[in-house]
Amino acid sequence: MTFTVPSRRTAIACAFVAFPLACSAAQAAGDQNLTPVLVTASRFPNDPAFPPVGATVIGAEDIRNAGIDNVNEAIRKLGGVYGRQSLAGPGDFALDMRGFGSNGDQNMVILINGVRLSENELSTALLSSVPIDSVERIEIVRGGSSVLYGDGATGGTIQIITKRPAADAVHGSVVGEVGNYGLRSGRASVAKGWDGFALNAAYSKQHADNYRDNNASNQENFSGTAQWFSNEGRFGLRVDLARAGML
Template sequence: MFSLNSVRVAPGVRSALAVACGLALSVCHVGAQAEDAVAPVVVTATRMADAVQTAPVGASVITAAQIERAGVADANEAIRKLGGVAARSDLNNGREPVLDLRGHGETAGQNLVVLVDGMRVSENELASARLSAIPVAQIERIEIVRGGASVLWGEGASAGVINVILKRPQGTVRAARIAASVESFKGHDLAVDGQWGAGNWVFDAAVKRVRSEGYRDNGGYKQDVGSWGVAWQDGGWRAALRTMHEEQSARLPGYLSLAQFR
């Protein structure tokens, strides 16, 4: 035998419940608006424009805002510190470390494809790609795809792909930046870059100077970098030309005796 009992709710309680429901709905509505306001992140290192949510599991993206907040000096440092990519130090005061995505060790540079705006800059040779020449202020994002990608990018992509996407301003652009830093061992960095654009055309140029005496005798390092690019874009059509020039000089300090090592 079943019985139904009715419960009467006082008018004041009904008003409180109505207010609580209204607040809950408004919070949900604000949350939905905040989610809709987030700019989409697109990964193109897979040769197709995929949303980051549908990209491969091993894919990660470093944005320009993250690079600016971290205060990194170049793309190599951003990939190591923000992307969590292991690297092996080189003989040039650590300015051009060899990035190692999947633990290839000595052959890491020959198993990683590095791209700039989708164009391959790494070759299957003993030298790894040189990313310190890319002006950090012109980087829009860095895409890191871990895992074999030889089917898409050919030889040397068994560890993965790193794609550095440069900024593509449109319309009238007038921007310039000067950055300088002083380091220990008589070291200093100086970088100047700028962008100019009108209509469908954008031109950018950058120069960089690096000097360091090193922490050991005869361990000096010098680097001079210059780059410029011009791009035209109209709707979905885009054409670009970019050239980079780098001069680097690194001295070898030689061996240490056992007493010096200790």
């Protein structure tokens, strides 16, 4: 019986060839156990296998199962973003990412379908005016994003993606709520889709006595959107009207 002993160079080559094959098999087995994560908060092409470390994605089903009625509350309770209650009465808490304190809402950028939501006169963004029933998902990315989104993104970004109504379909909802401290609210929405075009409108009204005396508040919101979309993207016109006051 004859045995052939390979040279050192041949043995090293064999080990080098076998190592990538073993890694590929292990990677293929590991990929089957990974849960896909969809994150769109980027302006440049990147490998989907490397999402931002501090990314949190909140889906429409998560919002519905939690019984949450506005976007601000979804970001705080499901996304884990700290919020400071407003002294003016409305339900919009001043959000704070990465511990900026009282200036937290001025060190983050909020976008709706990739369009930056303006904060007038350094005020807190009125997220409660965004119809919760129209939200497909909310993406929260913690950490500096000023390179991608410019001024004010030191703490991170919050991207709100709305749903695309299905073609040749009508969808609507009506919701009423009653709670403690005299909370009474109602909201209604309707959406109609065609081939490459969609219209949707939403209206909500809320009253709360709040936990302090003489601190009752009323809030009324209307939102309407027209969208043109295709496989390459979508273009839309959005109108939001909000009115809030204290009694």
